[in-house]
Amino acid sequence: SAVISQKPSRDICQRGTSLTIQCQVDSQVTMMFWYRQQPGQSLTLIATANQGSEATYESGFVIDKFPISRPNLTFSTLTVSNMSPEDSSIYLCSVQDFNQPQHFGDGTRLSIL
Amino acid sequence: KQEVTQIPAALSVPEGENLVLNCSFTDSAIYNLQWFRQDPGKGLTSLLLIQSSQREQTSGRLNASLDKSSGRSTLYIAASQPGDSATYLCAVIVRQGAQKLVFGQGTRLTINP
Numbered sequence: 001s002a003v004i005s006q007k008p009s010r011d012i013c014q015r016g017t018s019l020t021i022q023c024q025v026d027s028q029v030t031m032m033f034w035y036r037q038q039p040g041q042s043l044t045l046i047a048t049a050n051q052g053s054e055a056t057y058e059s060g061f062v063i064d065k066f067p068i069s070r071p072n073l074t075f076s077t078l079t080v081s082n083m084s085p086e087d088s089s090i091y092l093c094s095v096q097d098f099n100q101p102q103h104f105g106d107g108t109r110l111s112i113l
Numbered sequence: 114k115q116e117v118t119q120i121p122a123a124l125s126v127p128e129g130e131n132l133v134l135n136c137s138f139t140d141s142a143i144y145n146l147q148w149f150r151q152d153p154g155k156g157l158t159s160l161l162l163i164q165s166s167q168r169e170q171t172s173g174r175l176n177a178s179l180d181k182s183s184g185r186s187t188l189y190i191a192a193s194q195p196g197d198s199a200t201y202l203c204a205v206i207v208r209q210g211a212q213k214l215v216f217g218q219g220t221r222l223t224i225n226p
Contacts, residue, residue, distance in 0.1 A: 006156075031211050031212075033211075043202070043214070094157075103159060104157040106156040107156050
């Protein structure tokens with residue numbers, strides 16, 4: 001299966017700032033996704049990152065708060081904008097080829113002070 | 114709205130025991146069901162994928178069953194080992210193509226030597 005690298009692995013940020021998380025895959029994949037795992041909660045899909053076009057966001061998530069880029073078939077970024085303590089979570093990137101299971105990166109552990 | 118529940122939230126057993134983790138979902142209109150493990154500080158590792166037309170899947174000491182009509186799945190772990198200690202997550206796949214996974218909150222499993 002694909003090897004997925006996320007950067008940074010963890011960060012501590014001040015409220016009101018923004019952080020961009022990178023997801024790099026070692027092979028071309030059809031689809032890339034971003035998930036959030038809040039403390040003590042299950043994973044929730046934020047959006048599907050579409051190559052060369054705007055991401056597809058799930059209910060409750062908006063582009064202004066979570067802008068996503070996907071310039072090619074191996075790379076995507078998620079920005080968490082204007083952060084507040086409620087944004088403290090693990091953010092995970094996953095990848096999928098058509099009709100294959102999704103595979104996940106190790107995640108980015110984000111704390112907001 | 115699909116909701117996934119995992120019981121128990123935490124489980125501690127002595128090494129060598131066989132055990133069962135439970136997953137239930139509210140809407141039987143799912144495509145597939147997937148079990149993952151999550152180790153502390155790590156991402157998700159896919160364990161088993163059960164397609165909606167299947168009733169069970171086996172991999173080594175793991176066996177997962179699926180009963181769509183009753184909205185239930187179980188993960189059976191035989192002859193448990195300390196290395197099995199992790200959080201186990203159940204996810205139902207509610208959309209084909211660009212899959213959308215809906216996760217339970219997980220069962221935190223501890224195997225005591």
